[in-house]
Amino acid sequence: MIIPFLRDDTQGSVTVTLERVDDPTVIGKHPSAHDFPSCTAAVDYPGKGYRALFGWVQLVRSTDNPSAGAAFDMDPFYLFEDAPSPYAFFGINPTLFDAPSRASRDPLDWTAHSFLAWTPMDDTERRVLPLAGFSWGFGIDSAGRITLREVETLAPVDWDAHLPYLGTSHPGWVFEKWQDTLSG
Template sequence: MILPFAHDGETGHVTVELEQVDDPLTIGKHPATRGFPCCTTTVEYPGRGYRAMFGWVQFVRSTDNASGGADFEMDPFVLFEDAPSPYAFFGLAPTLFDAPSRAERRSMAWLAHSFLAHTPLDGAERRVLPLAGFSWGFDMDAAGGITVRPATALTTADWDGHVPYLSAAHPAWGFDKWQADERP
């Protein structure tokens, strides 16, 4: 899937690639995680330097999370899960990479909402402004069989629905609504 976005007078796009992992060792995972999904999303943007500084904010709703699948939760990168930032990945045209798995194979549903965003460097407040978003995930049946959910584009309402949670989880940050004119 390819999703266009506009930022700072330029148009870019994100390319979402989902696959069911046949050889977990090639992506740094244990062999027992064979069959789980892998998401790799790249950013193409003509701006350079600080103009191409973006981040990925990702939420997960899973039947094995604290709410039993009723609510989305932040999905930070495991090495930085205690960092006071809403971003899972941040950098120059950063790649979003995620390969969720579980040690125990049992019936479950796992859904991610992933958003590309930017944070202006010229303000006193740290703000997150969304640019593009998509959902993806997987379902596992009672026998451990995995079905990958295809990527689908998210809307401004999807982002706006996460803003109250983001504001509570990261009170030192501001979260703008997704502005229609930010989309190409």
């Protein structure tokens, strides 16, 4: 799936690929990750240097999270989960990569909301401005079968629904409402 976005009147896009993991060792996972999903979202933007700095904010709702699937939680990259940044990945045209798995195949419903955003460097405060978003996930049924949930684009209302939680979980940051510049 290709999702267009606009930053500073310049067109960019995100290409999202959702695949079933056939060989977990190829992606650095334990063999128990076989058949689970892997998601890759690559940014294509013609800006250079600081004008191509973006970050990925990812939230996950899962029936094995603290709310038993009633709410979304931050899904930071585990190496930096104690960092005070809302970004799971950040850099020049950063690629989001995620391959969630579980050691057991107990019934589970897992959904991610992944948002590409940017933070202006000339501000006095740390602001997060969303540009594009998509949803994806998987489920495990009572027989242990894993079903991948197809990628779907998210709308400004989806990001805006997360604003109270984002503000509470990262009080040093300002999360802007999503201004949908593509649909006018």
